[in-house]
Structure formats: C-alpha cells, structure tokens
Amino acid sequence: xxxxxxxxxxxxxxxxxLRLSCAPSGGIFTFSRYAMGWFRQAPGKERAxxxxxxxxxxxxxxxxxxxxRFTISRDDAKNTVYLQMNSLxxxxxxxxxxxxxLLGGSSDSKYNYEYWGQGTQVTVSS
Numbered sequence: 001x002x003x004x005x006x007x008x009x010x011x012x013x014x015x016x017x018l019r020l021s022c023a024p025s026g027g028i029f030t031f032s033r034y035a036m037g038w039f040r041q042a043p044g045k046e047r048a049x050x051x052x053x054x055x056x057x058x059x060x061x062x063x064x065x066x067x068x069r070f071t072i073s074r075d076d077a078k079n080t081v082y083l084q085m086n087s088l089x090x091x092x093x094x095x096x097x098x099x100x101x102l103l104g105g106s107s108d109s110k111y112n113y114e115y116w117g118q119g120t121q122v123t124v125s126s
Contacts, residue, residue, distance in 0.1 A: 002027035002115055004098050009120030012088055016124075020083040022098030022117055029079075029115075032056075035104030036074060036081040037113055040094035040122075047097065051083060052106035061106040065091075090126040095119040 008020040020038070024031060037052035051062045051072040060072055071084040081098060099113035107113075 002029045004115055004117035006098050006117045006120040009122045011123045014090055014124055014126045016088050017086045020096055021080055023080045031079040032076040034100040034102055037099045038083045038096060039110055040096045042094040047110055049108040054106045055103050059106045061108060088124045090124050093124050096122050
C-alpha cells in the first residue's frame with residue numbers, strides 16, 4: 001500500500017522559512033507519472049489548496065495567498081516533492097498535506113488526488 005510521507009514541519013517565527021518534503025513509501029509508485037500537490041488545513045477550516053506541480057514539472061500553480069512566498073518543486077531522481085516556504089505568516093499555521101494525482105496537471109482541486117499523506121504541522125509564531 002502506497003503512502004506519502006511528509007517531513008520538515010515545525011515551529012518557526014513569522015518571517016522565517018521552512019522547507020517541506022514529501023516522498024512515497026511502500027507499494028509500487030512511479031513518482032514521475034504523478035502530479036503532486038500541497039494542501040493545508042487549519043483548525044476548524046476546510047482543507048485548502050496551496051500549490052501543485054504537473055507530473056512532468058512543466059506547470060505549477062499556487063493559491064493567491066502564497067504566491068511569491070512559496071515555491072513547489074520536484075526531484076524525480078529522489079522521488080520527492082518540496083515546498084519551500086518563505087516569509088511565513090501566522091496565517092500559514094496549519095497541517096500541511098501532500099497529495100498525488102496520476103498524470104495530472106497542477107490541479108487545485110483536492111478531489112483530483114488519489115493519494116494523501118498524513119500531514120505535517122507547521123506553526124508560525126507572531
């Protein structure tokens with residue numbers, strides 16, 4: 001059974017940076033065939049789109065709230081997707097989830113993603 005495993009979350013002061021990573025674990029998973037996305041969920045709120053990268057890396061998309069601050073990238077040789085988060089704000093505090101969409105584009109819809117990780121907590125203190 002394929003699982004996605006996130007890492008890199010933690011506590012950071014406002015204005016700081018974190019880099020999240022996500023890689024598949026177990027099962028058969030051809031990473032290079034999957035679009036990868038990052039979503040986040042704050043307490044009491046719906047899970048929301050953050051960023052996504054197309055399966056071939058040719059397209060990315062971002063939520064307006066993170067444009068210019070966050071960068072999504074992928075390294076197919078390492079089967080890993082990254083989310084570089086700079087200029088963090090208190091409102092970025094959430095559990096961050098990565099997700100995979102077979103041969104997908106850079107979709108912002110959580111319903112397009114077949115696999116999900118368990119999430120990693122990001123807390124930004126003001």
